[in-house]
Amino acid sequence: MMPPDFSAWYAERHGYSPFPWRAALAARIAARDWPDALDPPTGSGKTAVIDVWLWARLHGLAVPRRLVYVIDRRLVVDGVSDYARALADSLAIEQRPAVITMRGGLSIDESWLADPLRPAIIVSTVDQAGSRLLFSGYGISPRAAPMHAGLLGNDALFVVDEVHIVQPLLQTLASVAGQRGSAVALPWRVLPMSATWSGARVHGLSDADWQHPLLARRLSAAKPAVLRHLPSETDLAHALAAEARRLRREGAAVVAVVCNQVDHARAVFAHLSGDGEAVLLTGRIRPYDRARLSAAYLPRMAVGSRSRRAPLFVVATQTIEVGADLDMDALVSECASLSALRQRCGRLNRLGELASAPAVVVHREPPGKSDPVYGEEIERAWKWLNRVASGKPATVDFGIGAMDRTLAERPPPAEDRPVAPLLLPAHVNLLAQTSVRHGIDVAPWLHGWRSGPADVHLCWRADWSPDAVLAAPPAEHELLAVALHAFRRWSAAVADVEGGEPVGREHLHRQQCMRWDGEEAALIASDEARAGDTLVLPADAGGCDAYGWAPTSQAMVSDVGDTVRRVRLHPQVHPELAGEIGALLADDDATDADWRELARRSGVLDGEPGRVLAYPGGCVVLRASEWSSESGMRAVPLAQHQQAVSTRAAALAAGSGLADELVDALRRAGAGHDTGKQDRRWQAMVGGDGSLLLAKGPGSDSRWLTLPRGWRHEMASAVHQKDPLVRHLVGTHHGHGRPLLPAAPDIGLWRRLGDWAEETGELQRSYGAWGLAYLEALLRLADWAVSAEEQAWN
Template sequence: MTALRPEDFDAFMREVTGFEPFPWQRRLLREVQAQGWPALLDLPTGVGKTSVLLIALFHLAMDPQRGFRRIALVVDRRIIVDQVDGFAQKTLDALNSADPDKAISAKVAERLRALSSDPEAAALHVAHLRGGIPRDDSWIQAPDQPTIIASTVDQVGSRLLFRGYGVSEGMRPIHAGILARDTLYFLDEVHLATAFEETLAQLEDRYAGWAARGEDTGRRFGVVRMSATPGGDPARARFVLDDDDRAHPELEKRLNAPRLASLVQVKTARSKEPDARARNREKLALAACQHARQAVQERGARGIGVVVNRVDTARRIAARLKAMKLGEVLLITGRMRPFERRAVEAELARSVATGVRLDQERRPTFVVATSCIEAGADLDFDALVTEVASLDALRQRFGRFNRLGRHEHTAAWVLGCSDQLGSKAADDPIYGAALRETWAYLEEVASSEGKAKVVDFGLSAFEELEKLEDPARREALLPPRAEAPLLFPSYLDMWSETRPAPYPDPDPALWLHGKREHEERDVQVVFRADVPAPLAEPRGRELEWAREAVEFLPPVAEEAVSVPRRELVDWLGKQGFAWRWTAEGLESVAVETLGVGDTVVVPAGRGGLGSGTWDPAASAAVEDVAEQALFALRGQARLRIDARCLPPALREGLPAPSRSGDPEALEAAREVAGRWLDGLVDLVDLVERAPALGEAGELSASWRALLTAIGESTPEARALTIAEGEEGLVWRVVVEPTQGVALEVSSEDAVSSFTGLEVSLKDHLEDVEAWAGEFARQAGLPEALARDLALAGLLHDLGKADPRFQALLRGGDLIRAAGSGLLAKSQQFGSRSERARAQARSGWPLGLRHELVSLALLDASEALQQKASDLELVRHLVASHHGWCRPWAPTTRDPKPQRVRVEVAGITAEVSTAALDDAFTSACAARFRRLCRRYGWHGLAYLEALLRLGDHRASARPTLRPKKEPS
């Protein structure tokens, strides 16, 4: 394999970004190679901080023993730094390029691929943890896959503490284990995430040697703090710009560029009444629009940023600017649905991204935003209107203004509402006293230009100002420091109990945001056109219709918008009911019982989105993007032949819903649906001429891509199924995954055995044995431990040999099961109701766990036990591979115990399911607690994750084995 040298980094930077590295980037790589990552990167905004991801990736490729497999950028904002995705995509493009001018990128890609045991592995995986969706764990592909992660504190932090928001109980230990090992955390703007920083430090330092064999469970995580606020923490070793950086022509221009802004006070009324606060926001919106228009008409601005502190204010400003028709208006907030945000980001990249020429010939672009663009957004405005905030927030906002120091004519204003200013003003809900203190400070340091007070927010100018400050005064300009409570072992004991969680259950938010945190907590909202509103608690057919509809297209992160729980509860009505999506499917719950991290499915006709942003006042029906989102995320093509879900251009000739049970009528309806589908296939030739498809005009690019995939599939790969819904019988199209597209897999109980492809039990067990063992070796685990994981993989599904479970995998057909070989996975990918009918026919007891039957078979075989080095660990791994037995095992008794006999590795094991008694299940809990002390809370979770991800990998691509086989 071709070696990499530090000198190759320059070429790698050029090939990925198109630019030479700055001196500090070269110096940081040398320092990391010599002595590891510094504790704090104290770098101003606008100097290319996001490149630390590239440095960490290059270091991993150059020195795999010291580099980190997972590189996570964490920002304490409601949305992820979306530009990280674009930056990572550039990196991916370079790594995958066949361009001979990108030779170093090819070397990096070769070395990154070599780190993975998967022969089909990509060089890099990119993940956005933007909100937890049950059964949407696609970001965890394999534990040895090089991965860049962009996340909020909430998402990555809650996962580390075994309480991942939106993550099912069964998947929590996988997330906790993976993120606690071989992961490098970059905490951006660390002064805004002090509570989480303290929690990481306690996990990193206090409990590093807590477990007896914790050192056996892989490499621990690392933390690098990053700040754009000059000074940083004097007690911590810092990496800062040096004289070579300041002398660099490009950096010198950025550091010394003036960023002049006028202070403008907006007259508002001091009142706690909601109507008065709404009028104040309207006055602020009006003032912001006036200055934005002034920037265009008097200064010739073409890229205008308008940044305010609240989503409601941003919506008002965007609506006013659109009515003024001065140019393109883009609204971007932390409450946007990712599907729409992608389009906005694409327009941002074309119009106001750093390096885009803002010439006078183009129409102005107004970007109206909340604080979501403060950290990491690679935007460059020539005019900025911003609401006053804390000093650090303002500095971030001005980091998007004249970012490269290249705009000749600029204009900026800082607006302060008078009711929030002055010593008698109440603390701001977001910024506390820092908002009014910052305004007072700006007035002190401002220079007078006529009647205006002007402040220079240039990077060098602000450095000089802060050198004159009293440290206590400087602290007053920042939001209150959030302190995390002490992290006692008893809390980790409780959090490690993931299924079920104990009661009471400590709220992890205290350790993520601190004891004084009052930030709104979010739920995820998905809009569906074919799901009715539960006006009362639904029962019977109504519940099944809704479940079937959502099960066909399980929610994914691209279609979910983050909404404050309190706002959603008020919008839905506290006394009403709502659909909640869980790992086990859809359920109806009382609105007031909705919790943080829940995923709620709302009828699209209810409204709730305006310009892709959460807006409880918006009444227009929301576009249902389920098919498009699933196809964009996973390449899986499914389609509802339903006028409520299709764009107007595709509705002609649709079969009408019918409730007729007449077989002849049903067959006639099938023929109509088939003709419509054939017509859809014919449309593939017309998608480039989409306006001809109907008066509605062009189909979107995402619809075109989906239709093309369906049309280009073979007739054998397309399945036409029927389902009963609220409107009557409806038809659906499922296209089998094409070659190279992995099956949808999960270890969630509802769907884990129904992948749509029949796999023998023997093949599956041997596949998982290979993957689990190789994952363990790639993680650097001792050989004895790697063999134990491989053994657990070989044994984990033995319980599926029960004849009743075999019948379940064959649709409940006991006769067919008796005459066939043992299966691990079913060819069926049926609906919830079909699985329920198969279970009833098969006789497999509801609630009986096949993994516990696997454990009983192991306990009954002395020969299998002798293969284990740590038998207790192997027992636990077998029993917990669906997330149970942490600590409690389900206590379902088999009403008609069966003898189960199976052969594995030349050894025959046999047991009666009557062995699953109280003593058997109680032993699981005691064993779990002993193993936590032996391997550590996160160490044990990591070992479980290696096995379970091996199971996922084997299920996704049956018969595909790792590059290295277990010996």
């Protein structure tokens, strides 16, 4: 049966018809004729690939359940996420996919894990999606890593935007595709998307697109870029600012200046701040600050805002190159690679509302060393631009149609691409051993050999103590992603290539930080930081201002750790409440109700205050909906719990489309996953009286003393299973045993599971690393879901 017309469905969502290339893509996917890549140009609405996928999912076409939209610009991740949420909200509630944003830190919404059968749109940076796929998720615990890898490695469509900047990831995804195996036969596909792609079976614009009245106007609009050459001794920031001022005088309202490095952008911003309103946009900024700047400035430079514009200078790094729905009147760009320049010009006159929009490309002779971002590509691009330029001053038209003709007539030299190391089966085997601290850095598989280490995520707190962090863990909105090498240099008071000159003195408060791993905060030396770490710094350490990462700033950093779900009542966090907080801290008779009343008056919480979590010097008050009134768990009979998990695991397996034998394996694993809890010591701990075996119960903390330290009920459960796959699923259902079991005090358990590591290796070879992880994930998620339902509180 043919699905409903895509164009009509799209028009119902958006109020207008799709461009022809979008409808043609939907028709291809309906016919199972997937292209190898998409190459519609900037301004043609590439994000609509999400619409095509969602339409196909809703109408039963053979497309993967999860769409993972990967783009390596944080600003754009937010924009694509907003688009996906608006699209989801246009549907009936029961049809809406989950929409998840992954761009660093520990507080990423993990609701997509709760129901592996629910379609999901996951918008992610390279680091987040890539590290999770490789069993090394930045910001998640090793025990959770196999679940993320399993779900991303099965029933997923990876749409990789602007592949010219993420070639290593694309190479790694190709290696993953070749090693997934066929035992868990779920779909998995990669769809590269780039305006600069070349190759066979590419889906792009047709004659119908070039003749479409709106799209044709965008494609034919002129974008003449004047080439400006500067001697090496020239002040680059001064020259870029001067060009921006000239374009303003000539009538452009919103003038963008795009720089290759953060320190260049900050210098230009300093020049222009006194010449009218200006904003600085970089990728190294906390989501809290990004949202504040976006609310204030993006409406003034977004597509469709030209008729109501006021003058504005927009100084940015390459964070605005890709996908951002921005529309500038004029552009000044530091010379970069040709593909980067084309993307930057894509932010210029996006809708073709202006017959011509001016640009300037400024090239300063290299001062003796290659550019740390683009290397030799800058010189190659500059030479080619001068060969194809015409007129005086030398000018190149970066309009989409004009540039396509120039590229066809005088092709540029191929650009260097970073190369990823080959992902071998031996590498995958090691990465999948998540219970072993192997210390493998996955950054080269994501960014290539030329890249530096991956990011760390920084959080600044006024109440800087492990107890305070445990009570109020770092939240996504307060985390700033910084390259590991940049953080190390800053913490040692050494200038970063992006950050300026050394500050000239030691900063002891920078040389220590707290590493938050999702469970505890540990004090470490700053030079011990690892890729993917979330690090908590004291607010007086400096390094961040209203526009993001500012290595030379020594000013106090604002603490933005409160959320609509929690408020921290600490005198250093809320100095305006310091007197009242101090009085309650000094009052031995102060009650939780007193703290809740103060939280209510603070105006931070969205809803009624609930649970109070005290720590030395302050407390955290959570929103009422975030906590349960019950002091312990409800008693749940063991047989009832295991039967419910068995039924749920089998349903998830069948709903995923797994083979009958795998459905049966998960059914049996669910039925026996907690058999080890029959142990009388466990029963004593959960408050059982011997008349009925319990899976969970109110118990008390003191009753843990009845169990030896390190005892694991899943090991005690696994010994009862004879089938290797079922035994493995039972033994790993809390994330341990990949491939080493926890050090248990019961030698008898170790003896009966002595060949566990070898058996895990055999299963991984049989089902594939991602297939085995997926099967584990289904059992674990079934257990989580059933447990949550059993403990639900109204």
